[in-house]
Amino acid sequence: MFQVLDKVQKLERLGKKIYHFELGEPNFDTPKNIAQRAVKAILDGDTHYSNSFGKYNLREAIAKTTLSSRGFEPDINQILVTPGANSIIFMLFSIILEEGDEIIIPDPGFPTYLSVANLFKIKIKKIPIREENNFGLDFDELEKLVSKKTKLIVLNSPSNPTGGIISSDTLKKIAHLCHQKKIYLLTDEIYSRMRYYSDEYKFYSPSLYDKCKENTIIINGFSKAFAMTGWRVGVAIGPEEIIKKMGLFLETTVSCVPPFIQEAAYEAITGDQSEQLAMMTEYKKRRDLLVSGLNSFKSISCNNPMGAIYAFANIKKTNLSSDQFVSKALNECGVAALPGNNFGERGEGYVRFSFVRSIDEINEALSLLKNIFE
Ligand SMILES: Cc1ncc(COP(=O)(O)O)c(C=O)c1O
Incomplete structure (x- = not known):
């Protein structure tokens, strides 16, 4: 994983726009009521x-x-x-x-x-x-x-x-x-x-x-x-x-x-759960968009995830290894994801995309990937 992160940071230092799908790091801020409670406790x-x-x-x-x-x-x-x-x-x-x-x-x-x-x-x-x-x-x-x-x-x-x-x-x-x-x-x-x-x-x-x-x-x-x-x-x-x-x-x-x-x-x-529930509604939209987008590629298929924040796409038909796919996506499209083999031998042939970015970014990343992998 750190090899991918290292490459991502190098490209960013060179000024390249990167679409971050590599980490399980939500792009939402912590809900306000939660942050306010911590601030009050400190004060x-x-x-x-x-x-x-x-x-x-x-x-x-x-x-x-x-x-x-x-x-x-x-x-x-x-x-x-x-x-x-x-x-x-x-x-x-x-x-x-x-x-x-x-x-x-x-x-x-x-x-x-x-x-x-x-x-x-x-x-x-x-x-x-x-x-x-x-x-x-x-x-x-x-x-x-x-x-x-x-x-x-x-x-x-x-x-x-x-x-x-x-x-x-x-x-x-x-x-x-x-x-x-x-x-x-x-x-x-x-x-x-x-x-x-x-x-x-x-x-x-x-x-x-x-x-x-x-x-x-x-x-x-x-x-x-x-x-x-x-x-x-x-x-x-x-x-x-x-x-x-x-x-x-x-x-x-x-x-x-x-x-x-x-x-x-x-x-x-x-406390109030509304921000947490709104995040889940947004994740579902992102999941649907990302998964249907990946499935529209002839050489990629992706199971619909039932939970969590990850799409685990099957890339075997591209004839690339997971590492090769991830390098190509990063170098040629600026799309960062993780090779499935980071998660065990059975992850080879898969790539993990975290749907932690906005709908606009998912759309842009999908069209960039389409230029290369279609
Ligand atoms: C399955 C699983 N367990 C545990 C953790 C660790 O989470 P934490 O940030 O609370 O240490 C993660 C984080 O990605 C995870 O995916």
Whole structure:
């Protein structure tokens, strides 16, 4: 990813106009009511050390939100407020995994799972996430990967980079399997508020199975749905003893998430939701435009993402590798995207476009791409 970013920055320094579709970085400002809450908290003096596990009012609000969104209310001691969602992966892996353990992660999938597992010398098995399966997950295939050494299964629905979702039936089966075999289940739900399917298919979390009391840990965060990437605030919900260890880890490393940031997070989930909902309406328009535009190219096809902010386009018919496609799009059109192989071997032949730019920019980028790839 940094190779692409490096090239992008070099071209920008040379004065070239770049259309940014490479990062999962919303181009919206953080909603005003959220920012105002943080400013007020700072002016009111909420600028000191706070509880390492998170402020009580925020954890209480998270417990209530979990009840309405996931159907169970975790205990306050099952909730940890973290500096971003990424840090949860590192803290959790370092606490529950030992050298020689096996984990199963999605391929293609969010790269941090792989990097952290490699750091701790964990054996990695990859569950293929296939386009033919609408970028869902095949339970039978997953079950075959499980061995006596499997300690953890990682799921991410809606997914980065594919935008695919795992059906609630499959999620229920996975939760049951993990419970039976005493395998930890990490369910990364950072895109749970970013869905494009109708409300009759309500968001389903496999955490409902054990209510995060035994083996399930939820990752969640504010970065994406509330356009708060730079605020660095996330949430882990899990069994009390794991949350306790992660809290001690956090206490001895960063002490706490700044209290005024936590106030902003509190406002995000309890305050006015209109800006957040308006962003989702806009994302849906962008998704529809980008996906239909990509599908109008003879040599590109793109599945309609059900959630998140990514279109994972199949570019195999261009006869270019993912890296070649991305270089050509950047050098000849000024369109920056990420090669699918950044997310695992099964991402080869795909390119990830984040629909985080305006409708006008998407239209311009599509016409530039059309000149080259059509
Ligand atoms: C699937 C997934 N999990 C976690 C994260 C990390 O988010 P945060 O900004 O809260 O660290 C990301 C960010 O792109 C993501 O895509």
